[in-house]
Amino acid sequence: MKKDNNKVIYWLLIGCILIFIMVVVGGITRLTHSGLSISNYKLISGTIPPMNKIEWNEAFDLYKQYPEYQKLNYNMTLEEFKDIYFWEWIHRVIGRFIGLVFIIPFIYFLIKKQLTKATIKKASLLLVLGGFQGFLGWYMVKSGLVDRPDVSHYRLAAHLTTAFLTFAYTFWVALDLIFPERKTYNKKFRNFIRIGLTLLILQIIYGAFVAGLDAGWIHNHWPLMNDGKFIHETVYIEQNPLYLNFIEGRSGVQFVHRILAYIVVIFIISIWYKTRKMQLTLLQNRGVNLLFIMVGLQFLLGVLTLVLGVPVWLGVVHQVGAFILLSTMVFTLHRFSK
Numbered sequence: 001m002k003k004d005n006n007k008v009i010y011w012l013l014i015g016c017i018l019i020f021i022m023v024v025v026g027g028i029t030r031l032t033h034s035g036l037s038i039s040n041y042k043l044i045s046g047t048i049p050p051m052n053k054i055e056w057n058e059a060f061d062l063y064k065q066y067p068e069y070q071k072l073n074y075n076m077t078l079e080e081f082k083d084i085y086f087w088e089w090i091h092r093v094i095g096r097f098i099g100l101v102f103i104i105p106f107i108y109f110l111i112k113k114q115l116t117k118a119t120i121k122k123a124s125l126l127l128v129l130g131g132f133q134g135f136l137g138w139y140m141v142k143s144g145l146v147d148r149p150d151v152s153h154y155r156l157a158a159h160l161t162t163a164f165l166t167f168a169y170t171f172w173v174a175l176d177l178i179f180p181e182r183k184t185y186n187k188k189f190r191n192f193i194r195i196g197l198t199l200l201i202l203q204i205i206y207g208a209f210v211a212g213l214d215a216g217w218i219h220n221h222w223p224l225m226n227d228g229k230f231i232h233e234t235v236y237i238e239q240n241p242l243y244l245n246f247i248e249g250r251s252g253v254q255f256v257h258r259i260l261a262y263i264v265v266i267f268i269i270s271i272w273y274k275t276r277k278m279q280l281t282l283l284q285n286r287g288v289n290l291l292f293i294m295v296g297l298q299f300l301l302g303v304l305t306l307v308l309g310v311p312v313w314l315g316v317v318h319q320v321g322a323f324i325l326l327s328t329m330v331f332t333l334h335r336f337s338k
Contacts, residue, residue, distance in 0.1 A: 005114060011105045012174035015126075018098045019167040020323060022091070026163070027319040029091045030211055031312045034084035035151060036068045036144045038092070047096060049089050059085065068149035095134055102130055122173045129166040136162055153212025153248075160208040161201070164323070168330045175334045182338055189274065193333045196267045200329055203260040204322055210257050215250040216310040222303045231255065261302055268295040271332075287332035294325045 029035050038046075039062055050056040060081050063069050069076065106123055109115045115123065136159040143152035210216050219225040225232040236242060238249035245252030272292040275284070298321040305311075305318045 008109060008114060008119065009174055009177050011101075011109075012170055012177070015098065015102055015170050016167055016174065018094070018101060019163060019170065022094050022098060023160075023163050023167070023323055024316060024320060025087065025091045025094055026160070027316045028312065029087040030156070031310070031315045032084060032087055033068075034087035035091075035141060036066065036149070037063060037081065037084040037088045039063060039066050039141070039145055041138050041141075043096070047093055049085070056082065066145050066149075067147060068144065071149045092137075095137065099130060099134070102127060119173070119177070122169075122176075126166065126170055126173070129162065129169065133159070133162045133166055150214075151212065153209050153253075156212035157205050157208035160211075161205050164201070164204055164326055167323070168326060171327060171330050172334060175331065176338070179334070179338060186278075186336065189278075190333070190336050192274070193271055193329070193336055196264075196271055197329050197333055199260070199264050199267055200326060203257070203264050204326070206253065206257040206260055207319075207322060209247070209253045211315075213248075213250045213253055215254040215257075216306060216315070218250055219254055220307055220309050222307055225251075225255070261299055265295050265299050268292065268329075281335070284332070284335045287328065287335050291325075291328045291332050294321070294328050297321060298325050 038059075040046075050059050056078060060078055063081060073080075102123075106127065110120070136155065140151045140155035140159045143155050144150050219232060224230055225235075232251055232255075234251035235249070235255045236245050236252065238251055239245045246256050247253065268291055272288050275288045280288070298318070301314070301318045301321045305314045308314060
């Protein structure tokens with residue numbers, strides 16, 4: 001049987017879809033403050049939720065031992081606890097399912113010798129990334145079980161960014177198999193798109209910082225911040241020394257996220273503009289045009305999410321927009337690379 005066949009491509013694309021679903025559910029989990037509702041980790045038995053009143057009370061009693069309940073949710077009822085428990089539980093179950101979807105077909109393809117050596121290496125790296133992503137999820141949760149009733153925004157950013165990068169690499173490997181021909185189109189322009197991708201990933205990291213610090217619930221104005229100022233004074237006085245404002249201060253982090261949004265938009269418009277004078281293939285043209293549309297839509301979603309005070313549904317849509325924008329950037333880079 002032919003190696004790297006359509007079954008392998010479908011396997012990778014299904015993995016991409018599942019990671020997308022995982023990120024969406026993860027966004028809901030974060031925005032509904034559900035991430036600390038399950039304070040232990042059981043790989044097998046943890047896939048089964050509480051099935052009766054006794055088990056629900058045991059889960060709730062465990063939650064009561066940690067800072068989020070003691071400092072924030074001390075008036076929470078059992079029914080309210082069930083709501084936040086659901087999102088964290090389904091998030092973990094999807095994570096386990098993704099692991100099985102990657103591991104079992106990978107072993108099957110190895111046994112049937114349907115993978116080339118290059119794809120075996122790439123798929124092995126995907127498995128490592130997936131395992132590391134699971135570890136980062138638990139490492140993130142642990143940071144909210146000690147003193148402060150919230151997870152570390154650094155660990156949240158690492159967890160979210162790894163999910164995005166795992167998706168991007170999975171998609172890239174699938175594209176390698178869909179388009180096996182190797183012919184560099186324009187190295188200088190390819191490198192320009194790479195810079196754009198790097199800026200987009202940095203913006204995604206700062207989006208996670210904003211989420212982790214709840215920085216979207218302040219300065220809910222655009223294009224200026226509070227009091228009609230482009231740079232509000234809280235941007236640079238919340239933390240000491242000064243640089244901490246831009247990685248740990250709520251105002252500073254939101255300000256950087258705003259500025260990066262402008263930079264990403266300008267850079268992607270530049271990518272689109274440069275291609276107007278090039279002879280493009282159909283897929284290259286569609287890639288840059290979709291990139292142009294998506295960055296505008298994502299910018300609009302970001303502004304609406306901010307000025308409306310981060311409603312859950314809009315926060316999730318904004319995160320989905322980032323995911324689709326990254327997908328489009330990866331596809332465009334691939335079409336101008338190979």
